[in-house]
Amino acid sequence: MKQLIYLDNAATTKTRPEVVETMLPYFTEFYGNPSSVYEFSGISKKAITGARETIANALGAKSNEIYFTAGGSEADNWALIATAEAYETKGKHIITSKIEHHAVLHTCEYLEKRGFEVTYLDVDENGVIKLEELKKAIRPDTILITIMFANNEIGTIEPIKEIGQIAKERGVLFHTDAVQAFGHVPINVDEYNIDMLSASGHKINGPKGIGFLYIRTGIKSRSFVHGGGQERKRRAGTENVPGIVGFGKAVELAISEMDERIQKETDLREYLMNRVMDEIPYTRINGHRKNRLSNNVNFAFQFIEGESLLIMLDMKGICGSSGSACTSGSLDPSHVLLAIGLPHEIAHGSLRLTLDQVNTREEMDYVVESMKEIVDKLRSMSPLYEDYMRHQAK
Ligand SMILES: Cc1ncc(COP(=O)(O)O)c(C=O)c1O
Ligand code: FES
Numbered sequence: 001m002k003q004l005i006y007l008d009n010a011a012t013t014k015t016r017p018e019v020v021e022t023m024l025p026y027f028t029e030f031y032g033n034p035s036s037v038y039e040f041s042g043i044s045k046k047a048i049t050g051a052r053e054t055i056a057n058a059l060g061a062k063s064n065e066i067y068f069t070a071g072g073s074e075a076d077n078w079a080l081i082a083t084a085e086a087y088e089t090k091g092k093h094i095i096t097s098k099i100e101h102h103a104v105l106h107t108c109e110y111l112e113k114r115g116f117e118v119t120y121l122d123v124d125e126n127g128v129i130k131l132e133e134l135k136k137a138i139r140p141d142t143i144l145i146t147i148m149f150a151n152n153e154i155g156t157i158e159p160i161k162e163i164g165q166i167a168k169e170r171g172v173l174f175h176t177d178a179v180q181a182f183g184h185v186p187i188n189v190d191e192y193n194i195d196m197l198s199a200s201g202h203k204i205n206g207p208k209g210i211g212f213l214y215i216r217t218g219i220k221s222r223s224f225v226h227g228g229g230q231e232r233k234r235r236a237g238t239e240n241v242p243g244i245v246g247f248g249k250a251v252e253l254a255i256s257e258m259d260e261r262i263q264k265e266t267d268l269r270e271y272l273m274n275r276v277m278d279e280i281p282y283t284r285i286n287g288h289r290k291n292r293l294s295n296n297v298n299f300a301f302q303f304i305e306g307e308s309l310l311i312m313l314d315m316k317g318i319c320g321s322s323g324s325a326c327t328s329g330s331l332d333p334s335h336v337l338l339a340i341g342l343p344h345e346i347a348h349g350s351l352r353l354t355l356d357q358v359n360t361r362e363e364m365d366y367v368v369e370s371m372k373e374i375v376d377k378l379r380s381m382s383p384l385y386e387d388y389m390r391h392q393a394k
Contacts, residue, residue, distance in 0.1 A: 003317040004317050004319070005317055005318045005319065005359075005363050005366065005367060006319045006356070007318060007319055007320050007353040007354060007355060007359070007367070008319045008320055008321050008352075008353075008354055009203075009295055009354040009355060009356045010152050010153075010155075010180060010203070010293075010295075010296065010321070010352065010354035011321055011354070012202045012203065012208065013202060013203060013204065013205045013206075013356065014205060014356070015202075015205060015206065015207055015246070015250075016205040016206075016249075016250065016253065018249060018253065019205060019206055019207065019246045019249045019250050019253070020246070022245055022246060022248075022249040023207065023242040023243070023245055023246040023249075024242075026044065026047060026241045026242040026245050027242050030043040030044055030047070030241075031044075031241075032044045033238055034048055034230075034238075034239050034241060035228070035229075035230065035238070044239075044241045047241060047244070047245045047248075048068075048239055048241060048244050048245075049063070050245075050248060051244045051245055051247060051248025051249075051251075052066050052068075052244075052248075054248045054251050054252050055212060055247070055248060055251050058182075058183070058187075058251050058254075058255050059182075059187055059188065059189050059197065059214060060187075060188040060189055060190050060191070061189050061214055061216075062217065064217070064232065065214055065215055065216060065217055066212050066213075066214055067212055067213045067214075067215060067231045067232075067234055067235050068210065068211070068212050068231060068235065068239060068240070068244055068247075069210075069211045069212055069213055069235060070209050070210065070211065070240070071200050071201075071202075071208070071209055071210065071211040072101075072103060072177070072179035072198050072199065072200030072203075072211045073103040073211075074211065074213075074224075075198030075199065075200070075211045075212060075213040076101070076103040076104050076107060076177055076179075076198050077103065077107050077224070078213050078221075078224040078235075079146070079175045079196045079198060079213055079215075080094070080104065080107045080108065080111065080144070080146060080175070081107060081110075081111065081224065082221045082222040082223075082224055083143065083144050083173060083175070083196070083219075083220075083221065084111050084114075084116055084143070084144070085222050086220040086221055086222055087143040087144070087173070087220065088116075088143070090141070090143050091139070091140065091141025091142060091143045092115060092116045092117055092141060092143070093116070093117045093118075093119070093139055093141045093142040093143065094108060094111065094116055094117070094118045094119070094142070094143065094144045094145075094146065095118070095119045095121065095134065095137050095138065095142060095144070095145045095146070095147075095172075096108055096118060096119070096120055096121065096145075096146045096147065097120065097121045097122075097123060097129050097147050097148070097158075098120045098121065098122060098123060098335065098339040099123050099127055099148070099151055099153075099154075099335070099336045099339045099340075100146070100147075100148050100177065101148065101152055101177060101179070103177070103198075104146055104148070104177055105335075108120075108146075119137045121133055121134060121137060121147075122339065123156075123339050123340060124340075125340050125341050126156055126287060126288040126289075126291075126340065127151055127154045127156035127286075127287050127288060127336065127339070127340050128156060128158060128159065128288065128291075129147060129158055129159070129163070131159060131162055131163070131166065134147075134163065134166060135166055135170075138166075138170045138172060142170075142172050143172065143173060144172065144173045144174075144175060145163065145166075145167050145172050145173070145174050145175070146174075146175040146176070146177070147160070147163055147174075147176060148176060148177040148178075148179075148180070149176045149177065149178035149180070149181035149182070149185075149187070149197075150178075150180045150181040150184070150185070150292075150293050151180070151287070151336060152179070152180045153286075153287075153298060153334055153336040153337070153352055154286045154287030154288075154292070154296070154298045154336060154337075154340065154352075155180075155287045155288075155292035155293040155295075155296025155297075155298065155354075156287045156288040156291065156292050157181070157185065157288070157291050157292060157293065160176060160192050160194070161191070161192050161193075163176075164192045164193030164194055165193060167193060167195075168193045173195045173196070173219065174193060174194055174195050174196070175194075175195060175196035175197070175198070176192075176194055176196070176197050176198075177198045178197050178198060178199050179198055179199055179200045179203055179211070180203060180293060181293070182197070182199035182200075182203075182204065183199075183203070183204035183250070183251055183254035183255070183258075184203075184204070184254070184258075184261075184262075184293055184294065184295070185258075185262075185293070185294075186258065189214060189216065194214070194216075195215075195216045195219055196213060196214060196215050196216065196219065197213070197214040198211065198212075198213055198214075199211055199212055199214075201243065201246065201247035201250060204250050204251065204254045205250050205253065205254070205356075206246050206247045206249070206250030206251070207242070207243045207246040207247065207250075209240065209243060210240055210243035210244060210246070210247045211247075212247075215234075221234065222234075223235065223236065225237055257357070260357075261294070261357040262294045264357045265294035265295040265355050265356070265357055266294045268355050268359055268360075268361065268364055269294060269295065269296070269297055269355060271361060271364055272297055272353070272355075272364045272367065272368065273285060273297055275364070275365075275368045276299060276368060276371065279368065279372060280301065280371065280372055280375055282301065282302040282303065283299055283300065283301050283302070284299070284300045284302075284346075285297075285298065285299060285300075286298040286299065286300055286337060286340065286342070286350060287340075293354075295354050295355040295356065296352070296354050296355075297352070297353045297354070297355070298350060298351070298352045298353075299350065299351050299353075300337075300342060300346045300347070300349050300350045300351075301349045301350075301351065301375055302346060302349060302384075302385075303349065303378075303379050303382045303384045303385035303388065304349045304375060304378040304379060304382055304385075305348055305349060305378070306322030306348055306349055306350050306351055307322055307348075308378055309322070309349070309351055309371075309374060309375070309378060310322050310351070312374040312377070312378070313351075313367075313370060313371070313374065316366075316370045316374075318366075318367055318370060320351055320352060320353045321351075321352045321353075321354075322334075322348075322350060322351060322352065333347035333348050334347060334350070337350055345384070353367070
């Protein structure tokens with residue numbers, strides 16, 4: 001295969017060899033069903049307990065507050081639907097933001113069809129929700145605030161501590177989709193007053209198809225997947241033992257390396273951003289300039305199409321994204337970029353590059369040189385650019 005510079009770590013990450021190694025015996029040797037009674041299956045059960053503890057510790061939570069799911073989407077669906085059902089006698093109003101992942105937005109739409117009312121908060125030009133608007137939106141029948149920890153497209157980190165404080169003062173439950181943030185930034189559920197939190201293994205160099213929902217003790221929730229008594233009767237289904245073990249290992253690594261990784265990624269990110277902003281004209285940065293995930297870069301190049309840019313980058317072995325994984329391939333501009341106020345044509349010219357600590361400066365240099373060449377080429381073919389230049393020359 002040609003060279004590969006993988007800069008789409010918000011879509012998914014490489015499973016680390018240490019993680020795979022930890023998982024392997026749970027396929028080949030210790031394959032017992034954790035619910036069985038014999039000693040052999042106890043090995044699987046013990047492995048799950050260990051991973052649960054590692055994850056709980058990473059959040060400052062208790063082990064019995066972590067419920068494994070088949071990923072971030074399931075955790076989001078569960079948090080919203082089960083809370084809505086469990087608290088509908090109190091009220092039928094939910095607050096979220098316009099820039100959530102579709103796992104939250106589409107679940108909100110589903111609940112609207114079932115008689116719930118949802119307020120979608122605006123964000124500012126950096127993608128940050130406005131706390132005053134949040135306060136105004138809370139009503140006596142509001143049962144849940146669900147705001148993502150960090151945005152998957154533009155990397156902006158939301159004021160989670162403040163949101164948690166507001167939710168607590170007003171007696172409303174607070175769920176956060178931390179799929180992009182967990183393992184990347186420090187999170188403590190008590191300090192931030194988080195009642196429920198979703199996370200996913202494959203965004204932190206763990207396996208795909210495994211995630212969890214944290215549910216604070218005392219919160220009413222319903223079983224989301226009905227069947228056997230796994231996950232303390234709240235989520236039926238034989239546990240994905242290798243996945244859980246791998247997730248636990250990925251969390252252990254992410255937590256122990258967090259400071260170092262944030263530093264490495266931030267250095268690379270700033271280097272890449274600065275070079276691009278200095279060397280490619282008519283470009284802007286989407287998302288908060290500083291208060292963003294250490295590995296997220298999102299550019300808008302005027303006069304060009306993000307999709308064409310992606311295809312040409314791919315020909316040079318560079319993997320990026322023009323929105324979130326599932327919307328690229330669609331012609332609609334991203335709802336996140338529209339929500340931060342970008343006009344359609346500029347939203348279409350956006351490119352997301354999400355790094356990993358293993359990337360290097362040399363790779364960033366290659367990416368910048370490739371981007372310069374491609375953006376030049378695409379602009380030279382763009383009627384919009386031609387028009388603009390003609391006007392400038394007048
Ligand atoms: C913010 C956010 N929420 C939820 C998800 C869904 O997670 P999963 O792919 O594990 O279902 C993603 C992944 O794209 C995400 O970025
Ligand atoms: S589900 Fe990911 S963008 Fe639609």
